[in-house]
Amino acid sequence: MKLCPKIILEGTRLTHKTDIAFALNEHPRIVGPRKYRYHSPLISAEWCGFTNYPWGRGLINFEEQEEALAMETYHTWAQLFQQICYYSWIVDRFHISTQTYQYIQRGKTYDFGWLEQVLKEMGFRLVFCTRSADSFMQAKVERVKVSGKPSQYDDLQIFINEQEVMKRFIDASILKTLRVDISDDNVAGAVEKIADWMEQTGGLYME
Numbered sequence: 001m002k003l004c005p006k007i008i009l010e011g012t013r014l015t016h017k018t019d020i021a022f023a024l025n026e027h028p029r030i031v032g033p034r035k036y037r038y039h040s041p042l043i044s045a046e047w048c049g050f051t052n053y054p055w056g057r058g059l060i061n062f063e064e065q066e067e068a069l070a071m072e073t074y075h076t077w078a079q080l081f082q083q084i085c086y087y088s089w090i091v092d093r094f095h096i097s098t099q100t101y102q103y104i105q106r107g108k109t110y111d112f113g114w115l116e117q118v119l120k121e122m123g124f125r126l127v128f129c130t131r132s133a134d135s136f137m138q139a140k141v142e143r144v145k146v147s148g149k150p151s152q153y154d155d156l157q158i159f160i161n162e163q164e165v166m167k168r169f170i171d172a173s174i175l176k177t178l179r180v181d182i183s184d185d186n187v188a189g190a191v192e193k194i195a196d197w198m199e200q201t202g203g204l205y206m207e
Helices: 015-025 062-081 095-106 115-122 133-143 157-172 187-200
Strands: 006-010 089-092 124-131 178-179
Touching: 006 015, 006 095, 006 115, 015 089, 015 124, 015 187, 062 095, 062 115, 095 157, 124 157, 124 187, 133 157, 178 187
Parallel strands: 006 089, 006 124, 124 178
Antiparallel strands: none
16 A cells, blocks of 8 residues: 655754654655655744745744734645645644644634544544653753754743643544654654554554
8 A cells, every 4th residue: 555644743943843743754664665765744823924034933832913914824725735635645743733823923713623533534643742851951952053043942831831741632633643752762662662652553454
């Protein structure tokens, strides 16, 4: 059967979501063996495509006047997933991140029940990447070495609080969900755990 897994990685910053996403997108148990390197979809709601400057706004941190644009974009993604259903999709942050940010920053809760129903029918799985509160500092030390904007990691309590809020939206999701503790920064181990879970739950193929 054709491998066409669909995985959404959620979690606050410093939880290795992007590292895991890249690794999954090249893992032979997830996308099959490759004799040469080629591109396959790896997308993110964190793309700041609503503004014409770095670290601007997008699907997660949109402002009130951009709400219609954000919702239309989610509808576009849902339609695209449906149209290209027999392929692998790895998503680095999506609607859970939007719900979390908008609730914290604007006190507004968005109902993505319609989107989750589409995602569930398509076989999307949700992976929630977490870490213990006391492990954020070590993650910060490593991240600021390569970050283009290290100041965003000045206050780690922001991420700890965000993780707690995100847990509530994760718990309310109708998607099959795996929680992965990345406190040990073991990306390879996390990837294998996800691959095991995808195999065991039938998440590698379209029904």
